[in-house]
Amino acid sequence: MRPATPPPERLIVRKLEIDLKRGFARHWHGGRAYRTQFFNALSMSFPVGEQFFIDAVRDAARALPAGPQHDAMRETVAGFIGQEATHRRIHGLYNEELERQGLVNRWQHWATARIARFRRLVSDPRHALAVTCAYEHFTALLADGTLRHTRWLDGADADMQTVWRWHAAEETEHCAVAYDLYQALGGSYRWRVRWYLYVCLVFGIDATRQTLINLWRDGTLLRPSTWADGLRLFWGRDGLVWRCAGPMLAYFRRDFHPSQDTHAVPAQTLAARWLAAHAALLRPVR
Ligand SMILES: [Fe+2]
Numbered sequence: 001m002r003p004a005t006p007p008p009e010r011l012i013v014r015k016l017e018i019d020l021k022r023g024f025a026r027h028w029h030g031g032r033a034y035r036t037q038f039f040n041a042l043s044m045s046f047p048v049g050e051q052f053f054i055d056a057v058r059d060a061a062r063a064l065p066a067g068p069q070h071d072a073m074r075e076t077v078a079g080f081i082g083q084e085a086t087h088r089r090i091h092g093l094y095n096e097e098l099e100r101q102g103l104v105n106r107w108q109h110w111a112t113a114r115i116a117r118f119r120r121l122v123s124d125p126r127h128a129l130a131v132t133c134a135y136e137h138f139t140a141l142l143a144d145g146t147l148r149h150t151r152w153l154d155g156a157d158a159d160m161q162t163v164w165r166w167h168a169a170e171e172t173e174h175c176a177v178a179y180d181l182y183q184a185l186g187g188s189y190r191w192r193v194r195w196y197l198y199v200c201l202v203f204g205i206d207a208t209r210q211t212l213i214n215l216w217r218d219g220t221l222l223r224p225s226t227w228a229d230g231l232r233l234f235w236g237r238d239g240l241v242w243r244c245a246g247p248m249l250a251y252f253r254r255d256f257h258p259s260q261d262t263h264a265v266p267a268q269t270l271a272a273r274w275l276a277a278h279a280a281l282l283r284p285v286r
Pocket residue numbers: 050083084087167171
């Protein structure tokens with residue numbers, strides 16, 4: 001294992017200069033239905049999910065002992081909240097366009113009901129934080145793939161590539177924030193892994209059923225070409241299965257940390273390069 005690659009010292013909140021209100025093509029991912037509807041499904045989960053992460057991190061940060069020793073962490077938490085709030089807003093606009101295209105976001109309702117149940121049953125803020133750590137790990141490994149493996153977005157509309165890679169770069173930048181906070185608050189390995197198993201199950205089921213609903217409403221569910229595309233996405237060259245299995249299993253290690261990296265070019269380097277190359281489309285606001 002290579003030494004951990006440090007994230008940027010200060011998290012910058014950036015406004016993305018792309019107008020999603022103008023809309024985008026129904027099959028924006030190179031005309032391929034499965035990929036388009038899979039990415040669309042993920043987008044549908046973000047506004048509710050990312051609000052949960054914001055709340056979890058904010059509540060947990062309040063439990064940090066007072067004093068200057070945690071000032072840097074409080075500052076990083078503020079950056080995390082700013083970045084996630086911006087992602088929520090952009091994906092809210094993205095999802096409005098999906099509704100105009102006739103898709104129906106069920107995932108947001110499943111997540112809202114689950115979060116309400118969670119809040120009734122669980123009071124220790126470290127549990128919501130452990131759930132957030134698990135989702136942030138999923139997000140970070142998908143983000144890294146989005147920046148590392150060009151096949152994941154090859155042929156997609158240029159603006160949509162930018163939206164997904166901007167989100168990916170910022171997810172990479174802040175991938176350790178919830179985890180470091182969890183460690184600082186004495187969160188246990190056992191609960192970290194239990195909630196991860198739960199999140200693996202829930203995320204897998206939700207992503208699958210929302211993708212299927214999208215394909216059904218899109219009228220492409222029963223086309224052989226849809227499923228050929230889906231098979232390539234998961235099992236083809238640079239497929240999600242091959243690229244995500246290792247990082248997913250890494251989370252079970254006791255000495256796991258989100259900034260550990262086994263790649264020749266670390267994730268943080270890829271994110272920094274992408275952000276520098278696309279600076280003209282990004283306006284720092286904080
Ligand atoms: Fe995000």
